[in-house]
Amino acid sequence: MQLTSLTTISPIDGRYFESTQLLRNIFSEFGYLKYRLKVEIEWFKKIMSMNKLLDIKKIDNNDILFIDNVFNKFNEKDMLYIKNIEKKTNHDIKALEYFLKNKLSQSKKLSYLTEFIHFACTSEDINNIAYALMIKDALKKIILPLWLKIINILKKLSIEYKSIPLLSMTHGQPATPSTMGKEILNFYYRVKRQYKKLKNIEILAKFNGTTGNYNAHLAAYPYINWHIISKEFIISLNLIWNPCTTQIEPHDYIAEIFACISLFNTILINFNRDIWGYISLNYFKQKLIKDEIGSSVMPHKINPIDFENSEGNLGLSNALMNHMINKLPISRWQRDLSDSTVLRNIGAVFSYAIIAYYSMLRGLSKLKINSFQLLKNLNENWSVLSEAIQTIMRRYNIKNSYEKLKKFTRGKKISKANIYKFISDLNIPEIEKKRLKKITPTNYIGYAIHIVEKTIE
Structure with missing residues (x-):
């Protein structure tokens, strides 16, 4: 069976081929080989830049261009060449080293320096x-x-x-x-x-x-x-x-x-x-x-x-x-x-x-x-105002505030009329009753809007 996006085992390269295609240049076998080739080349160039210290021939800009082109022109044919070497060596980095030596040996000047490829390196x-x-x-x-x-x-x-x-x-x-x-x-x-x-x-x-x-x-x-x-x-x-x-x-x-x-x-x-x-x-x-x-x-x-x-x-x-x-x-x-x-x-x-x-x-x-459904659900749940009511009752030192609201609301269907009557019967200032009656499930949102605005700022 020919390997295509329809015949891969993993959905990464199959069903989700389009979503993951940007990663192929990086994490495919080809990508991994190319990144390793870059490291080998950059290390070789670093060694060449130390020519006086190492007592080796100096290379010029044309040589650098030749070396860089091995990376810049790296293609699937090169990759297959490396993979064929790997079949014999059973070692991927050694196969890459041999490939690079072969490439650089095509330059008369660089051919004398190929032993400095992968110099002193472990894989x-x-x-x-x-x-x-x-x-x-x-x-x-x-x-x-x-x-x-x-x-x-x-x-x-x-x-x-x-x-x-x-x-x-x-x-x-x-x-x-x-x-x-x-x-x-x-x-x-x-x-x-x-x-x-x-x-x-x-x-x-x-x-x-x-x-x-x-x-x-x-x-x-x-x-x-x-x-x-x-x-x-x-x-x-x-x-x-x-x-x-x-x-x-x-x-x-x-x-x-x-x-x-x-x-x-x-x-x-x-x-x-x-x-x-x-x-x-x-x-x-x-x-x-x-x-x-x-x-x-x-x-x-x-x-x-x-x-x-x-x-x-x-x-x-x-x-x-x-x-x-x-x-x-x-x-x-x-x-x-x-x-x-x-x-x-x-x-x-x-x-x-x-x-x-x-x-x-x-x-x-x-x-x-x-918005219609959001408002509908809010208006069907007036009991959520019990938190506000009992907190204001506590402010005015009404004993057992929490317990009174618990008895009034818990497990019951509470309407706007029920809430208004409860507020009206409270022993708190009239101004507080008026303020409480202005609180609804739709406006009892605290600093929600303010927190959004401040956080986004």
Whole structure:
């Protein structure tokens, strides 16, 4: 069977092909190879720049251009060449080294310097930097822009719905009113915090040999400060240098990134479930799309499938991330290989998250507030004013205020007339009775509007 988007095992490359295509340049086998090729080339160029220290031939700008073009013109034919070498070596980095040596040997001048390709490196020197660059690009180009889009839409909805009163539900029961804008604002504030955190997490990399001590480097050139060279090299790639490692960079920063993304995703799961519930209560209507079908047998249905899809894929992303958070920072002694196969699934982590983000955004674009239903539910629940009434009674030192309201309201259907009569019979100043009678379930919203405006400011 020919491999296409219809014959893949994973829906990441099948059903959700369009949502995840931006990640392919980064996390595909081709992408991973290309990032590692970049690291090999940049290290070779760094070595060449030390020609006087190493007592080797100096290369000129034309040589640099030749080297850079190996990366710039890297294509699927090159990748297949590397994979064919790997079939013999059963080692992907060694196959990449041999490919690069073959390429540079085509230049008469560079052919004498090919032994400085992968000089003093262990595979993890190349791999950890490649992953760092891949993660950095995924965050900068895809994840953070998508997060910002979600944040801005939540901000917009918070402002748009800031004055629309909402019957709150604590424990699934009618409670003190809020506004729809304020409830969306709560999520806006939470995800914005994670956005700021993610932007500031340092992405680390190491370049210090087989057990982190520059043994081979010093064996070849004992008079060079390889510790400083390593730092310069990592910083030149716009990464943060990790000076203390075993054979591998310990992946703590990846765990930190995934912890942040996982929390962001969990907040969105909470949001999706709340919106799903509001749709169920008819607080939101969903825009009708003519040719869409909600059920194969029930023609009337418009299901909140985008929020359900988002919730499911956020869960998948989190499940993978939580495994990686627990797995990746642990390595037996100076190195074991159990992290390698796990790291190859980082693309899947981001993919499930991105599928979820797009689904949620699609769902939000279909929503239309149903103010009539919101007001109807509020006007059917005058008992929520018992909080305000008993609090004012306490102010005037009326004994057993709470208990009196409990006896009056609990388990009963309370109307506006019932509330007015109760207020009229209270032993409080007439001015307070008038003020209390002006409070309704639709205006008993406290600082909800003010909190939206101040937070958005």
